[in-house]
Structures are given as C-alpha cells and as structure tokens.
Amino acid sequence: MSGGNDKPEPQQQRKQVLLRLDPAVHEALARWASDELRSVNAQIEIVLRRALEAEGRAPRDARPLPRRGRPRKQ
Numbered sequence: 001m002s003g004g005n006d007k008p009e010p011q012q013q014r015k016q017v018l019l020r021l022d023p024a025v026h027e028a029l030a031r032w033a034s035d036e037l038r039s040v041n042a043q044i045e046i047v048l049r050r051a052l053e054a055e056g057r058a059p060r061d062a063r064p065l066p067r068r069g070r071p072r073k074q
Contacts, residue, residue: 012063019044 021029026040033043045065052058 029043029047030040033040036043038046042065049058049062049065
C-alpha cells in the first residue's frame with residue numbers, strides 16, 4: 001500500500017458452484033452443520049478441505065476459512 005492509502009487489498013471473489021446432492025446426503029450434511037453451528041455451505045467447504053488435505057492435494061495458496069460467529073468490532 002502506497003501513498004498513505006489504508007484501504008485493504010481487494011479480496012479475490014469466492015467461486016460459486018452448483019451442487020446436486022441426494023436429499024438424504026443433504027439432510028445428513030444439514031444435521032452435521034447444525035451440530036457444529038455452521039451453514040451447510042461452510043460444512044461442505046470444511047469437508048472438502050479435509051479431504052484435499054488427507055489426499056495431499058490441498059492448495060498452498062488457499063486462504064483460511066473465515067472465523068465463525070460475528071465479526072469482531074474494530
């Protein structure tokens with residue numbers, strides 16, 4: 001950041017994916033997400049990241065997941 005500009009760098013936009021699931025699989029994911037106080041979308045991303053890590057395929061440049069809960073006051 002130059003010239004005294006304190007604005008944060010623009011973040012890369014997250015990708016949107018249409019995902020078709022068996023209703024029973026979606027229900028199981030929804031229950032799991034609810035148990036962990038997450039959205040289904042966040043739960044799917046966590047499961048996918050864990051699977052990539054387990055297979056040694058996790059991208060090195062992936063940003064960490066946002067923290068759960070309300071954003072901290074600044």
